[in-house]
Amino acid sequence: xxxxxxxxxxxxxxxxxxxxxxxxxxxxxxxxxxxxxxxxxxxxxxxxxxxxxxxxxxxxxxxxxxxxxxxxxxxxxxxxxxxxxxxxxxxxxxxxxxxxxxxxxxxxxxxxxxxxxxxxxxxxxxxxxxxxxxxxxxxxxxxxxxxxxxxxxxxxxxxxxxxxxxxxxxxxxxxxxxxxxxxxxxxxxxxxxxxxxxxxxxxxxxxxxxxxxxxxxxxxxxxxxxxxxxxxxxxxxxxxxxxxxxxxxxxxxxxxxxxxxxxxxxxxxxxxxxxxxxxxxxxxxxxxxxxxxxxxxxxxxxxxxxxxxxxxxxxxxxxxxxxxxxxxxxxxxxxxxxxxxxxxxxxxxxxxxxxxxxxxxxxxxxxxxxxxxxxxxxxxxxxxxxxxxxxxxxxxxxxxxxxxxxxxxxxxxxxxxxxxxxxxxxxxxxxxxxxxxxxxxxxxxxxxxxxxxxxxxxxxxxxxxxxxxxxxxxxxxxxxxxxxxxxxxxxxxxxxxxxxxxxxxxxxxxxxxxxxxxxxxxxxxxxxxxxxxxxxxxxxxxxxxxxxxxxxxxxxxxxxxxxxxxxxxxxxxxxxxxxxxxxxxxxxxxxxxxxxx
Numbered sequence: 060x061x062x063x064x065x066x067x068x069x070x071x072x073x074x075x076x077x078x079x080x081x082x083x084x085x086x087x088x089x090x091x092x093x094x095x096x097x098x099x100x101x102x103x104x105x106x107x108x109x110x111x112x113x114x115x116x117x118x119x120x121x122x123x124x125x126x127x128x129x130x131x132x133x134x135x136x137x138x139x140x141x142x143x144x145x146x147x148x149x150x151x152x153x154x155x156x157x158x159x160x161x162x163x164x165x166x167x168x169x170x171x172x173x174x175x176x177x178x179x180x181x182x183x184x185x186x187x188x189x190x191x192x193x194x195x196x197x198x199x200x201x202x203x204x205x206x207x208x209x210x211x212x213x214x215x216x217x218x219x220x221x222x223x224x225x226x227x228x229x230x231x232x233x234x235x236x237x238x239x240x241x242x243x244x245x246x247x248x249x250x251x252x253x254x255x256x257x258x259x260x261x262x263x264x265x266x267x268x269x270x271x272x273x274x275x276x277x278x279x280x281x282x283x284x285x286x287x288x289x290x291x292x293x294x295x296x297x298x299x300x301x302x303x304x305x306x307x308x309x310x311x312x313x314x315x316x317x318x319x320x321x322x323x324x325x326x327x328x329x330x331x332x333x334x335x336x337x338x339x340x341x342x343x344x345x346x347x348x349x350x351x352x353x354x355x356x357x358x359x360x361x362x363x364x365x366x367x368x369x370x371x372x373x374x375x376x377x378x379x380x381x382x383x384x385x386x387x388x389x390x391x392x393x394x395x396x397x398x399x400x401x402x403x404x405x406x407x408x409x410x411x412x413x414x415x416x417x418x419x420x421x422x423x424x425x426x427x428x429x430x431x432x433x434x435x436x437x438x439x440x441x442x443x444x445x446x447x448x449x450x451x452x453x454x455x456x457x458x459x460x461x462x463x464x465x466x467x468x469x470x471x472x473x474x475x476x477x478x479x480x481x482x483x484x485x486x487x488x489x490x491x492x493x494x495x496x497x498x499x500x501x502x503x504x505x506x507x508x509x510x511x512x513x514x515x516x517x518x519x520x521x522x523x524x525x526x527x528x529x530x531x532x533x534x535x536x537x538x539x540x541x542x543x544x545x546x547x548x549x550x551x552x553x554x555x556x557x558x559x560x561x562x563x564x565x566x567x568x569x570x571x572x573x574x575x576x577x578x579x580x581x582x583x584x585x586x587x588x589x590x591x592x593x594x595x596x597x598x599x600x601x602x603x604x605x606x607x608x609x610x611x612x613x614x615x616x617x618x619x620x621x622x623x624x625x626x627x628x629x630x631x632x633x634x635x636x637x638x639x640x641x642x643x644x645x646x647x648x649x650x651x652x653x654x655x656x
Contacts, residue, residue, distance in 0.1 A: 061085065061247055064102045066092040068120045068138050070109030071185075071494060074385055075613055076136065076226045078427065079234065080106075084249035085241050096125035104132040104245035107139025109224065111498040113188050114141045114151050122146070132217040132244045134171075137186055140220035144211070147194035147218075154206070158184035159495055159650040160521050162203045164223065169200025169212050170244065171219055171236050180231040182209070182223035183614060185495070185649045190222070205525075217244055227614040229647075256430075257289070257437045260422050264293035267420050268378060272298045274367070275380035276359055277320070277329070279303065279313040280450045282423060283382035284320065285435045289422045290380055292438065296324045299380070300370075304362055306355070307335030308454030308560060311568035319444055334362050335557075338456075342555045346461040348492060348656035351555075353408070355453040360409045379413060383421040384431060384612075427611035448571075448585045449612070457656040458589040459555055459563050460489055467549040468593070471505070476523055482509035486530075488550050489591055491655040493531030495524075500531045500650065506642055508536040508545060513619040516645040520617075524650040532651040534603060538629035538641035543595040545640055551599070553592035559600070562637055563590045566602050569631055573624070583618045584608045589655045594639040601640040602632050607653055615648040 063080050067073045067089050080087035090098070092107065099105060105126060112119035124146055126133065135143035141151045164182045166172040182203070190208040193199060197218070201210030209222045219240065225233035241247045273290045277283040290299045301324075303317050314331065321329045341354050363379060413419045423431055428449060435445035451457055471484035478484050484507040493500040505523060510516040520533035539545045553559065567588040574580050586606040593601040606618035620628075625643060632641045644651070 061250055062102055063087040063104045063106060063241060063245065063247065064099055065089045065106045065108055066094070066122060066139070068092045068108050068110030068142070069112065070136070070138060072224055072226050072613055073108035074425075075427070075611065076106055076108060078430075079226045079237055080241060081251055083234075083238055083241055084251050085247045086251045092120045092122055094123070096123040096129055099126060099129060099131065102131055103247050104134070104240065107133065107135045107142055109137030109139065109185070112138065113153075114138065114145045115153070115188065127216075127218070132240070133219070134240050135220040136226070137222060137224060140211070140222050141186075141188055141190055143218060143220045144190040144192075144194055144197075144208075147197075149190060149194035149197070150192035151188050152191050154187055154189040158186055158203070158205055159525055160184065160647040161229065162205070162209075162223070164201050164203055164209055166210070167200040169198075169210055169219075170214060171210070171212070171221070171239050172200065173239060173243075175232050175235060177232075181229070182225075182231070183227045183229040184223050186222060187495075190220070219244075224614075228610045229614055229616060257292075257434060260289055260434070261293040264290055264420065264422055268294060268298075272300070272377050273380040273420055274363065274372070274377045275299065275301045276363060277301045277303055277317065277382075278309070278450070278452065278454075279317050279447075280382070281428075281435060281445060281447055282384055282431055282449075284440065284444055285431050285438065286380060286382040286422045287320065288323075288438050288440060289434070290420070291324055291328070296328045299324075299328060301329040302363075302366055303329065303331045304359070305331065305333040305335055306338045306454055306456070307557065308338065308456040310450060310455070311564055311571075313450075319441060332362075332366065334358075337362065339555065339557060342456065344554050346463055346554060348457060351456055351656065352453055355456060357409050360413070374418075378418055378420045379410075381410075381419060381421045382423060384423050384426055384428060427613070429610050446581060448580075448583075451654055455560055455563050455567070456555055457654055458567075458587055459559055460491075460589065460591050460655060461554045462489065462550045462552055462592050465549055465551050468506070468546065470546060476505070476527065478507065479509065479511060479515070479519060482507050482511075483546070484508075485546060487591070487593060489593070491532050491651065493649065493651045495528065495531060495650045500528070502529055502531040504532045504534060505530050506534050506536050506545065508539070510535045510645070512622070513617075513645065517617060517619075517647070520645045521647070524646065532644060532646045532655070534642035534644045534646075536640060537604075537625055537643045538633040540595075540633065540639050543599070543639040548593050548595060548601070548639060550591065550593050551597045553597075559590070559592075562600060562635065563588065566590065566632055566635060566638070569635070570604065570628060573628060573631060577621075577624055579620075579624065584610075584615070585653060586618070587654055594637075598637060599639045600637050601642060602635075602638055603642045603644055603655065604628065605644040605653065605655070607648070609648075609653070612653065615653055617645050617647060
């Protein structure tokens with residue numbers, strides 16, 4: 060059997076590992092970490108994924124230890140690396156310093172590092188525990204400044220452990236490391252062809268739908284557009300119906316983006332309805348991000364039911380189509396052992412009940428964002444549709460943060476977190492969502508004025524978030540009104556209102572136009588624009604720029620914007636009515652998620 064099996068311990072990047080193996084031309088599947096060793100006889104190699112648990116806890120996910128006697132090569136990644144050490148009589152302890160994001164690996168003569176052009180390179184870390192003693196027969200083959208056992212191996216038994224994540228694009232030479240394991244260590248051959256993806260998905264849709272039709276809630280974003288187009292390709296335009304729901308939280312121009320589908324498939328196939336009053340009404344006074352997402356998801360289901368009744372459709376003849384992609388599932392805690400980072404609107408309770416009843420079809424549920432774009436190109440969708448920046452299903456609702464009570468910013472004491480020379484910092488009394496060590500964090504934002512150029516700002520953010528678990532996001536202050544110095548600002552009670560969303564929509568549109576005008580739109584993977592109720596008084600706001608570069612959305616680097624563009628954005632946004640300050644988020648994912656909520 061020419062196959063690699065990835066044992067899922069609940070890691071955010073588990074399926075990403077399998078995908079990287081398939082990209083090498085070798086079939087890879089994901090299996091539960093608890094499966095018996097006898098199930099894996101004949102596999103060419105096993106990879107144990109990362110996960111949010113600690114191997115020091117008795118209830119943490121474990122493998123059948125008989126896998127170590129199969130004679131099959133085994134590679135442990137992050138949690139899997141620590142599990143390997145624990146199971147084979149090494150020692151694992153909580154780390155003194157947590158590592159999230161970039162780190163520099165000093166590689167030794169390990170087999171997985173053979174042929175690499177450098178012995179020191181950047182790797183991607185996301186862990187709290189660390190291996191302090193390797194098991195008998197193992198040798199240390201790599202270390203970082205904060206992790207002395209970043210790589211280990213037992214050459215004779217073909218057992219390997221890596222504390223870092225080769226599967227994410229931010230690890231240099233990650234593909235080469237997997238290639239060495241798959242071909243050199245496991246002896247696999249290249250026989251998997253991933254190119255026939257459109258035909259495979261079309262066949263899957265026909266099989267799942269049977270003689271039923273598909274009703275889609277579409278947003279104008281790439282995921283729902285590609286999923287809807289695939290269903291139309293598979294079933295024909297007469298068996299699909301797309302509904303664009305104006306929630307009140309859409310971007311400027313979103314409705315116009317639907318014109319392609321209307322032209323390609325016909326006006327009867329794609330309809331539009333304004334239900335913004337329903338969404339604003341149900342979200343009145345709601346502050347917490349998980350509550351927002353749940354209410355938005357439930358409201359989408361209610362809208363779908365209303366439209367079914369209005370159009371006279373019979374439920375038993377229709378499936379609900381969704382543009383769900385794999386990161387939505389994993390971040391919602393939809394894989395066994397995985398931690399919930401945030402519940403995506405397409406994974407709320409009522410939709411999950413429909414999924415369990417077999418009434419939902421999701422053509423893209425096993426795909427990542429870059430793979431969705433490839434499918435879109437293979438379908439012949441226009442470039443502007445395929446490469447439009449990603450946009451969350453809840454829209455601007457999860458980019459417009461709220462607060463229940465007034466709270467001033469807190470000046471940072473230099474003894475708590477040393478700042479660069481000439482810089483000044485403040486803890487902003489809002490919490491944002493992050494992912495640290497494969498677990499959800501809901502922690503504070505640190506705003507700093509005088510951070511200097513982007514690279515230095517990013518290095519500062521990495522240090523702070525690694526050393527201080529109570530902070531998961533750092534942003535540079537790039538504008539503050541002369542009559543509203545940042546240190547005198549406060550968060551004021553605020554929730555979602557049409558007036559606040561109008562300010563945010565104007566800011567988002569302004570940023571998009573300026574980035575396009577400078578020819579940088581396609582060079583940035585996504586550029587969320589968020590808003591905090593932070594200002595000199597009630598009704599005053601702070602805009603947060605969150606440009607990121609990513610491949611699949613599972614990890615991300617903050618995008619380094621040219622200094623002239625940063626200055627131009629700061630000046631333009633500072634000129635908007637009600638805006639007192641502008642921040643530039645310089646945090647990677649992890650520890651911060653791409654969206655603030």
